[in-house]
Amino acid sequence: MNMVKNSSLIQMKGVTKEYIPRKWFFSKDQSRVVALNEVDLSIKKGEIFGLVGQSGSGKTTLGRLLVRLEEPTSGSISLKGSLINTLKGPSLKDFRSKVQMIFQDPYQSLNPHLSIAQTIGEPLVVQGIGNTRQRRSKVLHTLEIVGLSPGQDFYDRYPHQLSGGQRQRVAIARAIVLEPEFIVADEPTSMLDATIAIQLFTLLLQIRETFNMTILFITHNLAAANYLCDRIGVIHEGCIVEVNTAKKIIGDPVHPYTKKLIRVQPCFDFNRG
Amino acid sequence: MALISIKNLSIGYQTKGGLLKAVDNISFEIEQGRPLGLVGESGCGKTTIGMTLMGLLPDNARILSGSIDFQNHDLTQLGEDQWRKIRGKDIAMIFQAAMNALNPVMRVDEQVIEAIVTHKPGISPGDLDKRVKELFDLVEIPRIRMKDYPHEYSGGMKQRVIIAMALACNPQLIIADEPTTALDVIVQDQILQEIRSLQMIMDTGLIFISHDIAVVASVCRDICVMYGGQIVEMGTREEVFGTPCHPYTKTLLGSYLSLNNEWKVIIPTMRKAPDLTLKSGCCRFAVNCKICSNAGTSGIPSWINISKTHRALCCSEGIIRKKK
Amino acid sequence: MPIWIRGLPIDVRGRTKGVFMLKNHYVQRFLQSWKIFIENPLGKTGVIILFVFMVMALASFVVPHINPMYDPMIGIDPNISISTGPSLTHWLGTDNVGRDLFAQLLEGAKVAFIVGLSSAFFSIVLGMVIGMISGYAGGTLDTFLMRTADIIMVLPSLVILLILSSLFGQFNIWIIVFIIAIMRWPAVSRVIRSQTLSLKHRPFIEASKVAGASHLRIIFRHIMPNVLPLAFLYMTFRVTSAILVEAALSFLGFGDPSQVSWGMMLQWVWKSGNMFHAPYWLLPPGISISLLTLAFYLLGRAMDEVLDPRLRKEGRA
Numbered sequence: 001m002n003m004v005k006n007s008s009l010i011q012m013k014g015v016t017k018e019y020i021p022r023k024w025f026f027s028k029d030q031s032r033v034v035a036l037n038e039v040d041l042s043i044k045k046g047e048i049f050g051l052v053g054q055s056g057s058g059k060t061t062l063g064r065l066l067v068r069l070e071e072p073t074s075g076s077i078s079l080k081g082s083l084i085n086t087l088k089g090p091s092l093k094d095f096r097s098k099v100q101m102i103f104q105d106p107y108q109s110l111n112p113h114l115s116i117a118q119t120i121g122e123p124l125v126v127q128g129i130g131n132t133r134q135r136r137s138k139v140l141h142t143l144e145i146v147g148l149s150p151g152q153d154f155y156d157r158y159p160h161q162l163s164g165g166q167r168q169r170v171a172i173a174r175a176i177v178l179e180p181e182f183i184v185a186d187e188p189t190s191m192l193d194a195t196i197a198i199q200l201f202t203l204l205l206q207i208r209e210t211f212n213m214t215i216l217f218i219t220h221n222l223a224a225a226n227y228l229c230d231r232i233g234v235i236h237e238g239c240i241v242e243v244n245t246a247k248k249i250i251g252d253p254v255h256p257y258t259k260k261l262i263r264v265q266p267c268f269d270f271n272r273g
Numbered sequence: 274m275a276l277i278s279i280k281n282l283s284i285g286y287q288t289k290g291g292l293l294k295a296v297d298n299i300s301f302e303i304e305q306g307r308p309l310g311l312v313g314e315s316g317c318g319k320t321t322i323g324m325t326l327m328g329l330l331p332d333n334a335r336i337l338s339g340s341i342d343f344q345n346h347d348l349t350q351l352g353e354d355q356w357r358k359i360r361g362k363d364i365a366m367i368f369q370a371a372m373n374a375l376n377p378v379m380r381v382d383e384q385v386i387e388a389i390v391t392h393k394p395g396i397s398p399g400d401l402d403k404r405v406k407e408l409f410d411l412v413e414i415p416r417i418r419m420k421d422y423p424h425e426y427s428g429g430m431k432q433r434v435i436i437a438m439a440l441a442c443n444p445q446l447i448i449a450d451e452p453t454t455a456l457d458v459i460v461q462d463q464i465l466q467e468i469r470s471l472q473m474i475m476d477t478g479l480i481f482i483s484h485d486i487a488v489v490a491s492v493c494r495d496i497c498v499m500y501g502g503q504i505v506e507m508g509t510r511e512e513v514f515g516t517p518c519h520p521y522t523k524t525l526l527g528s529y530l531s532l533n534n535e536w537k538v539i540i541p542t543m544r545k546a547p548d549l550t551l552k553s554g555c556c557r558f559a560v561n562c563k564i565c566s567n568a569g570t571s572g573i574p575s576w577i578n579i580s581k582t583h584r585a586l587c588c589s590e591g592i593i594r595k596k597k
Numbered sequence: 598m599p600i601w602i603r604g605l606p607i608d609v610r611g612r613t614k615g616v617f618m619l620k621n622h623y624v625q626r627f628l629q630s631w632k633i634f635i636e637n638p639l640g641k642t643g644v645i646i647l648f649v650f651m652v653m654a655l656a657s658f659v660v661p662h663i664n665p666m667y668d669p670m671i672g673i674d675p676n677i678s679i680s681t682g683p684s685l686t687h688w689l690g691t692d693n694v695g696r697d698l699f700a701q702l703l704e705g706a707k708v709a710f711i712v713g714l715s716s717a718f719f720s721i722v723l724g725m726v727i728g729m730i731s732g733y734a735g736g737t738l739d740t741f742l743m744r745t746a747d748i749i750m751v752l753p754s755l756v757i758l759l760i761l762s763s764l765f766g767q768f769n770i771w772i773i774v775f776i777i778a779i780m781r782w783p784a785v786s787r788v789i790r791s792q793t794l795s796l797k798h799r800p801f802i803e804a805s806k807v808a809g810a811s812h813l814r815i816i817f818r819h820i821m822p823n824v825l826p827l828a829f830l831y832m833t834f835r836v837t838s839a840i841l842v843e844a845a846l847s848f849l850g851f852g853d854p855s856q857v858s859w860g861m862m863l864q865w866v867w868k869s870g871n872m873f874h875a876p877y878w879l880l881p882p883g884i885s886i887s888l889l890t891l892a893f894y895l896l897g898r899a900m901d902e903v904l905d906p907r908l909r910k911e912g913r914a
Contacts, residue, residue, distance in 0.1 A: 054457040054458070054459065055457055067807050069803055069806065069807065092809075093809045096807060096808060096809030097809060099807070100807055100808070101803070101804065101807045103800035103803070103804060104800070105800060108799055108800045108801065109799075109800035109801050109804055110801055111801040111805075111819055111822075111823075112823070113822035113823060114819075114822075122805055122808055122810070123805075123808035123809070126805070126808050126809045126810045126811075126814065127808070127809055163546055164315075171804070174804065174808070178808070193314035193315055193484060194314070194484070194485075194486075194525065194528045194529055194530075195314065195524055195525060195528040195541045197528070198528040198530070198538065198540055198541065199540060199541065202540050220457065220458065221458075221530070222458075222532065223530040223531050223532050224530050226530075226532055227530050227538070250532055260459065261458065261459070262532065264458050264459050264461070264462035265458060265531065265532055266458075266461075266462075266465075266485065266487030266488050266490075266491055266531075267487065267491075267531060267532075
């Protein structure tokens, strides 16, 4: 028991998230929308955990709860054994430096008025790390890590001068510049072409190697999760229906929904070579 | 006799940065009952071709050269009035964004009726009613849902209505532009089955445009791979996906993830976007092509016939033949 | 054309452009917008009219130094004691005490600029800050601020100003500016608020929230640059209304009596009974008010087109 507790970085227990629709004067129906229903989940340190589900399954909500963009209606979420639901002030800010997020749409996730340097440097400035010169070298270094090299070429550019893939690399750079312990990647490649997506997957794997980061990879694409992740959780209508290693999920699915998902994956069997 | 044949078509967009050739010298033919797939990444010109075939090019685009023969007409020469007669009747389109293609304040069946009446103003109410019911049966929407409004439909059902509207006038050619991209995998699977079976029943011409090679492979027998406005490889799906020749096709296939191909994945190197301002006839993939950077070729590609149906547009014929 | 170096093309043009744009991002954006702006016939007309009035306003500083009798307020031509028509020494004529009308017109242009721009500026700053805070904070604060805005918005500003000035006597020009600003922020703050609402849930805002940025930082660092163009657009329209309010107030006799303005000129021509026999006195300030407000309105319309590409015609290279 102790072993398990030590190795898990994120622990969710009975987490429920409900949205209460806005009340109107004449609406009788007070039904709540349940985005997540009693979710238990633990993510181990250093692993890439894939959360696979269709739109509306609550997978994005789960990611947003983990970075505290939203608060759960009930249940507890802890990072390394300490509860994050109730964090406030300095301890919340400290938590922010440990957990980062990569968003889906690279065209929306960068502020068009900030240069690449300002965008990536933002977390450093906010967390008050280093002086201007140190921050500059950190940003340049991070640019090289995410494959935007030479870094000087990109340093003073603005998002509108970059392609979708490059923007997403900038977004990844912003997420790793604080060297967080945990990153939530919410469908980071769903807006990008396959050839770009595969490069970003390689980048994520590399980052995991270098920094020993834990990554929650949220996706609707089972094949991508299979490629990237150590373990996969399948989420359906707010419930996690199956969690297992990627190999087992694909090779030996148990839950009927998982089976269905695997069956409808567009297959592609023209044996090459 | 081909249903529609496109010859040396080039289309340019007038922008501040000069003329962008979104489509450069493409030729292909579509036979009745043989779906053709256009595969390529965003910005490769596949949607521009779809729009051209519907006569819906934006104002700043213009056809630079080439012809499109359809029923003994050259579609590139048509005026807006003539287009209006063809559009929806002989050539119909299944749009990508099903949510936006339906009018939210009209009942679903009214929208289908409108699609019919536009081209058959004299149709009797009895026939019209029969036809609408037929169409709803065809796309497997229960008749009790006919009078609903679009917001009461799920994404998949909306896409079915869009398909019904496209089929309303028995078109000879259907252009499906990323019809399943916005849908979930499960719904996508249903819609693809729908399209496949309808295509068998109706026996129309079909151009299926998508960025997803597996989706295209599941519907189409002939495949054209596009890059930077050029068709770089064409052939039957077994040829193109089984024995790809063009380096770009290989990259595209190599970066496609499916549940059982992990070991085959090839990570492409950082690539530059194709330069659309290049002169016509230059290879647009050359900037990213390993063969070109190693061998230092001319940059002017030519068509290399690999089999009767399979050809590739490349600068280095020798390497392509040897690799094969 | 790309240049080939070791088999890799380097687009020289793209690179130099990139380097050029490095530090001058804002300059570049401004120049781009300016180009669209000045190509627009409305914008061009507006800018030309505005330029003429600016020259007039600047000239008002020079004129009194040519000859003390050209001082708009206290300079009196000793030879004239009634209103006279245009002549060589007095291009537009004089008023009933012998002050030069052209000098007054120039002074009026200066005052119109000061009143218009400063009250518009104050109301924009106020409206923008309140709008951003209201939209970003939401909840009770939002409701409170927006209800306040609603109340002020439905108050008839001119009537309020008239009542206030009849209560407290005639106002100094800066108090008028201030009151106009206070009366005119709500419309701006509504627009800025709705813009903020749509920005609030954009991923780049959430990203900086995840990074730990404070609310103030998010508002002023991330939201403000995105609403600023809209604020400037509204500023041009505010200028128009501020000039009109000041003119109306002065004409009705509630303006700053120690300050020449176009409205004040109209008040004097009316009060001295020259309304119907001195068109050279009546028309110039009237036309100037119309033209200047028109210029700012045209500017706003053209700016609207710069900000909203949908209004722009496509393919205009």
